Amino acid sequence: MHTFTKLVATEAKLFLRTPLWAVFGVALPAALLLGIGSIPGMSRPSDVTGGYRFIDLWVPSLVVVSLATLGLQAIPAAVATYREQGVLRRLATTPVPPAHLLLAQLVIHAVVALAGVVLMLVTARVAFEVPLPLHPLTYALTLVLGLVSVFALGLVAASVARTAKGASALAMIAFFPIMFLGGVYLPRPLLPEVIQRIGAYVPPGTQPLQDAWVGAGVQPLQFVALAAFALGGTALAVRLFRWE
């Protein structure tokens, strides 16, 4: 345990010394929200979006942007850079287990992602009067499961790719479907129903996130599906991990 906490503490220090990802990760969702919300048509109810304002529909998708960016870009880049520089080779000669290394990355990026989501929710509430999640606990649980399920995919990419470029290319395979299913490119109500349905069971769990938000309640099967992605993905990443 001491090994793991030391690793997380050290990685956190290094992360804060390269403030780009930290600032970007925390501020990106709120900044996007402010940008989109400042366009007049976006914050007024519209018939195209069924009487909702565009930003009402888009706020849940901003969570997806944050999770996908950190999980599928920042994490693979961090691990693959270590591999390229021979940092992993050096660690391979020590008794530190690879799982510690991967989980430390997961923990640090999770903290950044959660901070970003909280900041974005508060911004949405204060600037645009978007209501906060009606079921905060269910929302938080879904968010954590969704986060780990996305990050696990990023860890898999980080585990197998030899270079930073390869890792980001590999992670892109998951990045675009997740952004699409999450309604980042098109508001989810405009997506075909079958796509919406798939989105209910795969990372990052956009449908359950939305259900918890509006207070519709989340089906247990959706939790199970996300938890399976989260655990299965992390286990796969640890298994596939290569030091070199």
Added chain:
Amino acid sequence: MPLIEVTELRKTYGKRVAVDGVSFAVERGEIFGVLGTNGAGKTTTVECLQGLRRPDSGAISVLGLDPAKDAVRLRRLVGVQLQDARLPEKLRVAEALELFAAFYPKPADLGGLLRRLGLEDHRNAAFGKLSGGLRQRLSIALALVGDPQLAILDELTTGLDPHSRRETWKVVTAVRDAGVTVVLVTHFMDEAERLCDRVAVFDAGRIIATGTPAELRATTGKSTLDDAFVTLTGRE
């Protein structure tokens, strides 16, 4: 019983034979030199000792353990300094030592280690800003941080200026004097002559000679280990 015993070690990468039936033993408390030109099989052999690579055939015993089976246990007992492995640019000297210390059950005293390696004045310097000599010293410190019984040092002084090399040699001697057995991988003959109690000369995946530097000079009739090495490897 020797600390390291290697018998008929063989390792191929595809069709290329990297190590072709190598046997040697390292006694407790000695500095053992693994010499050879680039591509002679030194690094592969040493990686097999650490359990980083699995031999095709042959037997290896390090501290009574089989590296292929007991790699995790062995890593707690063996400190390694790697050729051209880096650390994160912004990691500071003391932080690196504290981090690595957390990996081992009984780490060495960090203050003493910083002092012995002359790193005290640089404890807050980031790895990315360290000179080659300081990086090398940090690398040795990290190899010793777990208070190992065996230290494997690979291409210790490559890229160092003459002063840093001599400083580093002093450190290695001090390490051995503190009771740590040292395996020194090098292609610098002056370094081997200065430091090693015994050496094994690798050539094309085989060991072509073992003995003290003096013995190798005597059998080849040369006045330096450098000349003896050239004679032995037959590329005069």
